[in-house]
Amino acid sequence: xxxxxxxxxxxxxxxxxxxxxxxxxxxxxxxxxxxxxxxxxxxxxxxxxxxxxxxxxxxxxxxxxxxxxxxxxxxxxxxxxxxxxxxxxxxxxxxxxxxxxxxxxxxxxxxxxxxxxxxxxxxxxxxxxxxxxxxxxxxxxxxxxxxxxxxxxxxxxxxxxxxxxxxxxxxxxxxxxxxxxxxxxxxxxxxxxxxxxxxxx
Numbered sequence: 001x002x003x004x005x006x007x008x009x010x011x012x013x014x015x016x017x018x019x020x021x022x023x024x025x026x027x028x029x030x031x032x033x034x035x036x037x038x039x040x041x042x043x044x045x046x047x048x049x050x051x052x053x054x055x056x057x058x059x060x061x062x063x064x065x066x067x068x069x070x071x072x073x074x075x076x077x078x079x080x081x082x083x084x085x086x087x088x089x090x091x092x093x094x095x096x097x098x099x100x101x102x103x104x105x106x107x108x109x110x111x112x113x114x115x116x117x118x119x120x121x122x123x124x125x126x127x128x129x130x131x132x133x134x135x136x137x138x139x140x141x142x143x144x145x146x147x148x149x150x151x152x153x154x155x156x157x158x159x160x161x162x163x164x165x166x167x168x169x170x171x172x173x174x175x176x177x178x179x180x181x182x183x184x185x186x187x188x189x190x191x192x193x194x195x196x197x198x199x200x201x
Contacts, residue, residue, distance in 0.1 A: 007096050010084045021077050028176050029071075032063060034153050035168045041156030042164050054165045059172045061114050133166055134191055142188040146175055149186060 008015065035054075042050045054060050084094040084101060092105040106117055136159045137152050138144045149171055158164045174186050 007084065007099075007101055010086065011096060012083045012085055013081045018081050021081075028179060029065065029069070030067075031150075031171075031176060032065065032067065034150060035063065035172060038153040038156055038164050038168055042158060046161055050162065050164050053162060054168055057165070057169060058115065059169060059177070062172065062176075132191075133163055136160070136163065137167070142191060144186045144191070146180070146182045146184070146186065149175070 039047070039051050039054060055063065079095055082095045082097065084096055086092070086094045086101075088094065088103075089105070092103055095102045095104070110116065134140060134142055134144070138148060149167065153164075153167055153171060156164075158167075170186060170190060173190060174180055
């Protein structure tokens, strides 16, 4: 009991200040079908190779997610109001569940998502590649709206081999995983990174 009381003193939201709340979902996992459909529209003689390149990328395994999976905002809210202050690493979160302090760190994140951690590359010196995807599909602009990216995928007419893969990876990162607001634009840094380096496996 003493240990639990000590942990309760570390709650970021004291029990008497807990509140009901709503969590707005921005992940757009329902739109995974846009990626499936885009890869299926690649010409038949290239389709197997394009899908292989996508599925072997760092995001490829996410296409195998159960499309019937439901998001529970209530569970997430109840977890967040039990978050604890702690002296551990900055990239960890800890929660009071019952009498126990439960950790959510990079290890748990990797186990759940299948994604990896690493150093972010410095893309500040990258220039837009001549005749890159920004020119072939977005009139040379390095600021692209999500609606434009989605429209290109849904039309499914790709000029060069692997364009479908590049566009699908941009879509997966920005629209589905990051869940950015549709009024935002695809960050130019990701377009430059895709054009110059490509996505890791």
